[in-house]
Amino acid sequence: MANDDANIVVNGIGTVGKRVAHAVKKQDDMDLYGVADVAPTADLRSNLEGPLEGTRLFCSVPDKVEDLEEAGFKVEDDLPSLLDTGKIDLVVDATPPEIDEKNKEVYEEKGVKAIFQGGADASIAPVSFNALANYGEAGDVDWVRVVSCNTTSLTRTLWSLDSNIGVEKAIGNLVRRGGDPPQDSRGPINSIVPVTHIPSHHGPDVQEIMPDLNITTLAVKVPTTLSHLHMINADLSESVSREDVLRIFEKTPRIRLFEAEQGYDSTAKIIERFRDQRLRYDMPEVAVWEETVEVEDNTAYWIHQVHQESIIVPENIDAIRAMLNLADRDESIRKTNDNLGIE
Amino acid sequence: MANDDANIVVNGIGTVGKRVAHAVKKQDDMDLYGVADVAPTADLRSNLEGPLEGTRLFCSVPDKVEDLEEAGFKVEDDLPSLLDTGKIDLVVDATPPEIDEKNKEVYEEKGVKAIFQGGADASIAPVSFNALANYGEAGDVDWVRVVSCNTTSLTRTLWSLDSNIGVEKAIGNLVRRGGDPPQDSRGPINSIVPVTHIPSHHGPDVQEIMPDLNITTLAVKVPTTLSHLHMINADLSESVSREDVLRIFEKTPRIRLFEAEQGYDSTAKIIERFRDQRLRYDMPEVAVWEETVEVEDNTAYWIHQVHQESIIVPENIDAIRAMLNLADRDESIRKTNDNLGIE
Amino acid sequence: MANDDANIVVNGIGTVGKRVAHAVKKQDDMDLYGVADVAPTADLRSNLEGPLEGTRLFCSVPDKVEDLEEAGFKVEDDLPSLLDTGKIDLVVDATPPEIDEKNKEVYEEKGVKAIFQGGADASIAPVSFNALANYGEAGDVDWVRVVSCNTTSLTRTLWSLDSNIGVEKAIGNLVRRGGDPPQDSRGPINSIVPVTHIPSHHGPDVQEIMPDLNITTLAVKVPTTLSHLHMINADLSESVSREDVLRIFEKTPRIRLFEAEQGYDSTAKIIERFRDQRLRYDMPEVAVWEETVEVEDNTAYWIHQVHQESIIVPENIDAIRAMLNLADRDESIRKTNDNLGIE
Amino acid sequence: MANDDANIVVNGIGTVGKRVAHAVKKQDDMDLYGVADVAPTADLRSNLEGPLEGTRLFCSVPDKVEDLEEAGFKVEDDLPSLLDTGKIDLVVDATPPEIDEKNKEVYEEKGVKAIFQGGADASIAPVSFNALANYGEAGDVDWVRVVSCNTTSLTRTLWSLDSNIGVEKAIGNLVRRGGDPPQDSRGPINSIVPVTHIPSHHGPDVQEIMPDLNITTLAVKVPTTLSHLHMINADLSESVSREDVLRIFEKTPRIRLFEAEQGYDSTAKIIERFRDQRLRYDMPEVAVWEETVEVEDNTAYWIHQVHQESIIVPENIDAIRAMLNLADRDESIRKTNDNLGIE
Structure with a gap:
């Protein structure tokens, strides 16, 4: 030392x-x-x-x-x-x-x-x-x-688009894990539990870091332990292509693109990659599925995965x-x- | 007969x-x-x-x-x-x-x-x-x-807003059940599986019925058997209040409001009501959580539950x-x- | 009234x-x-x-x-x-x-x-x-x-064999549900949780009713909400055939045989029958899978399902x-x- | 090379x-x-x-x-x-x-x-x-x-007791995982699926290696991806104490005792240890919960965990x-x- x-x-x-x-x-x-x-x-x-x-x-x-x-x-x-x-x-x-x-x-x-x-x-x-x-x-x-983990993932992706293009308005739809793998006492076992006020706390939490961002979040909890997953739509300030968004994500640290077509087509499948490569299968990167990145009429869409334990x-x-x-x-x-x- | x-x-x-x-x-x-x-x-x-x-x-x-x-x-x-x-x-x-x-x-x-x-x-x-x-x-x-079940629920809710107010653009984020209760061979057990092309087929399917509706859907599959759940945001043609939306939902047949505050605060909790009341706990109504209905800057938000077997x-x-x-x-x-x- | x-x-x-x-x-x-x-x-x-x-x-x-x-x-x-x-x-x-x-x-x-x-x-x-x-x-x-539910099912089946044939020693291996369907906060989501002392409390609880029965129980908890399931082996006092055991179960009230071959081959599949027939899909009977009843060297084996909410x-x-x-x-x-x- | x-x-x-x-x-x-x-x-x-x-x-x-x-x-x-x-x-x-x-x-x-x-x-x-x-x-x-994985775990534990003490008769009650973590298409999601013939194939498979062993196995499948778990009872040829069995397990290679009291009290909790220590959280050892090892009237009882992917x-x-x-x-x-x- x-x-x-x-x-x-x-x-x-x-x-x-x-x-x-x-x-x-x-x-x-x-x-x-x-x-x-x-x-x-x-x-x-x-x-x-x-x-x-x-x-x-x-x-x-x-x-x-x-x-x-x-x-x-x-x-x-x-x-x-x-x-x-x-x-x-x-x-x-x-x-x-x-x-x-x-x-x-x-x-x-x-x-x-x-x-x-x-x-x-x-x-x-x-x-x-x-x-x-x-x-x-x-x-x-x-x-x-x-x-928190969810806020970190939203901040990384939205900050990258906002600083490169500009985000007018973002809506995040969060599908959260019920508990971490060893948390045996946490549920749900067979239910989807919505946060029944809108916005969930995640949007305001992003605004602690990016106070000018217009963001609303909705959230539900599901019976899985491996990861959260977000479905996002963001209205952008400029007309860009899907390739532009991909390029921005690609060059931003700690955002990583995965191709579902290569077999990385679910949260468990991406986690399995890191079981083979890293202790605790940690994935501090936000994983964006490349195929889900779309832009239509200035609205960008994508789905990303958040490893709640390590991000x-x-x-x-x-x-x-x-x-x-x-x-x-x-x-x-x-x-x-x-x-x-x-x- | x-x-x-x-x-x-x-x-x-x-x-x-x-x-x-x-x-x-x-x-x-x-x-x-x-x-x-x-x-x-x-x-x-x-x-x-x-x-x-x-x-x-x-x-x-x-x-x-x-x-x-x-x-x-x-x-x-x-x-x-x-x-x-x-x-x-x-x-x-x-x-x-x-x-x-x-x-x-x-x-x-x-x-x-x-x-x-x-x-x-x-x-x-x-x-x-x-x-x-x-x-x-x-x-x-x-x-x-x-x-299908998901399309039916989207059509009911969006048609009610479109015919009463006008919907400029709608985005549906679908959290789907992995299988029905007796379908033992279907997964996932512990994973979230996204549809990795956007839109999922549900948006175009709604447009089979409402061809002029601007709608995009994203979808994931989760380990539950009881119900689907949708998180929706819809840009409306007119400035309305959350009460207006609630009133429209309330008067539309087969849309039903539930209060999370009364204990109906998850898909399983609403299903439990119908276990007590109807054979097969069927719920042909779309269940909208009253507390999730919000309107901000002409965008309406809500979360609804779809009983895939009976809707x-x-x-x-x-x-x-x-x-x-x-x-x-x-x-x-x-x-x-x-x-x-x-x- | x-x-x-x-x-x-x-x-x-x-x-x-x-x-x-x-x-x-x-x-x-x-x-x-x-x-x-x-x-x-x-x-x-x-x-x-x-x-x-x-x-x-x-x-x-x-x-x-x-x-x-x-x-x-x-x-x-x-x-x-x-x-x-x-x-x-x-x-x-x-x-x-x-x-x-x-x-x-x-x-x-x-x-x-x-x-x-x-x-x-x-x-x-x-x-x-x-x-x-x-x-x-x-x-x-x-x-x-x-x-309790588990004890009731053990008592019904073992009492029927004990009073008709005689049970020298019984071992029950219990696979318990994590929580009831609406109990969203209970887990586990993806784990098997054993009771780590043997016997679990179920054996002694049966003995509250049948004090002379030699019974040991082991138990684990799994991520399901629908039912418990028991795998049982019981040493009998007399040499009997599998048909004898089936006949005894058949004539005992509240024990019901199901044929896996007819499609009733899991807890969810049997529950589905009662979704079609009874409010709350209640099944106060112990469901024994007919095909699982075996006798070899005076030891009887069977697997039964326990609907925890209604038995x-x-x-x-x-x-x-x-x-x-x-x-x-x-x-x-x-x-x-x-x-x-x-x- | x-x-x-x-x-x-x-x-x-x-x-x-x-x-x-x-x-x-x-x-x-x-x-x-x-x-x-x-x-x-x-x-x-x-x-x-x-x-x-x-x-x-x-x-x-x-x-x-x-x-x-x-x-x-x-x-x-x-x-x-x-x-x-x-x-x-x-x-x-x-x-x-x-x-x-x-x-x-x-x-x-x-x-x-x-x-x-x-x-x-x-x-x-x-x-x-x-x-x-x-x-x-x-x-x-x-x-x-x-x-296979289940047979390997049964063979290790039963061989250790048989070669050190003698096993008259063994009954294994297997609680199997539905699929491995990345196998998204496998269920069940919310069901317990029994093997409806007794014995399941595991007993005869052990006998491929130990032809003289009297063993019967029962098996069910549950909604988990992490591990199998077995509840076993074995009639021994000699009167031994629980400490004798523990000592035999302890000295046998690839059998490992875990203390639930230390917090290793479920399959997920033991797996978490190896998430912290080994790539892919592999556990080629059979994990026996120390507290579950009991002997009564010459019958030994224990519960063990089998990591299906690496054993x-x-x-x-x-x-x-x-x-x-x-x-x-x-x-x-x-x-x-x-x-x-x-x-």
């Missing part, structure tokens, strides 16, 4: 935290000083016995140290004590909503910057973050919130660089992508 | 046929002369031992009579022979695509009118039918095709009346609804 | 309560005096606007009357006040576990007998009840617990008769079956 | 073939000379652009070369021509049932040994293979069939060594496990 690299702690080793911790380890301009959690979960065990082997473990709160130790974990210290040492530059907080609010008080007291996740209320941080759209805004603040991972890494002024936007995106194997 | 009532035969006692046969039985101006099928399926058995008890059974083709008899069914005759008698005024054909094409040749030879279902190619009949939108067109032809049942009954000139549109819709318990 | 019939109230109009209330209405020797609940649920609304139309509604607890009234329900009175009148002979309590414990105190204070459901701890009542196995025991007590309905009706001494076992079973359409 | 290593070709790069090819690459005493297929599937593309990058591609049959080339694949030659060169020591055939039968004729003509998979009829090869149970038998034959991978590698006399049983198992990261 180079002494002058930024020292990062990830608090909360669940779906997001374990991935971000692993991703921090893969960067060469920051160090994963340690991870923190409160309970001896399977996620914690599988990762400390796997890709996070050798990583220091801290207990998020002082009075849970014993729980972890009794379950066989070696605990270095509690997190507040660690933060007191002045060694830590930034905490990535991936704890559940409401817990993160309480944690923020601790970080504030200790004078350590922190990144929060999209499950938190937007008010937790002055900046809601997407690397492409507003990287620069994170440099001036102590708290940043990386927006926000590179955004967290970029947010770290942005907040600690380690690199500018394009350099950070390039570094993150290279280190995570994103083309 | 009154001698002067129209005599109807339903050919193909599967998902649609068993329901249409049962619905014909409930009308007072037509008689279910018999049903026809080729194989001793569970559907045939369950219905002849249930709501179709006592109905005459014919074998759709002469050379399968024995199969049915060996399985314990009493067969009156084969269908072509029955059609030769001149007793039958109309056949409702609910056989699978391609089989219906072959059957049409028989009906044509025997000089008997027929109704086909939405799985057939539009070219099978000069009129694609929806009771509200083009009842009158069925009176002059020998062949009518009742459009086309009343349309078949109305098509019979239209083709045999038994009643005008409004009288037929009223009669059908009364007899089927549709409010 | 005949004045001298037994007056029954059903408290808790959910999955079980709505069915039992409807079943009480269909009997000719007892009256459904009213139903009770605390919240304006969709179940309550769908049934009071459906098969329970006209039934008196009471509020289970005094301080929730307003909630019901504000939601548009007409409330006669609160339940404790009704019980004070002395008009009620018995309450069928179908409220959730723990609530039923509290309710029992009220029934006890008011001196009214009550039936509880299988979700309650066995200690709630001196008798755990199955009509076939221990009808007589309910005549002497004020509290009876009708055992306990006739048992509740019989428990009412048993507790109020309205009929003996065989007469009660016959009456219940006739009135519910069970062959 | 060392010149004297055995040269292996894998024919059929689907679920099994891609894994076996990848596993061959990881061994140090055999070389993956190439892979073969007939169509430009997503599996083929994802792997040649991923873990099989740089591997020679052959077309399984001469007349499909063009199909592959048009889809952008570089084809070295067709497989029959390759086999003519005499360079290939053994083909692992992972093509679908019936295709493998035809392929065998080619291998026979060319004089090359081959391994087939469990989907093939047992008659395809004189030896049905499991590394633990009958490694030695493969040394004398030209054709070996590695038994047969190490068996294929061992079968290669056995057939080519590259190592004895224990050495081969050790090498395979080491190279695949199996503890």
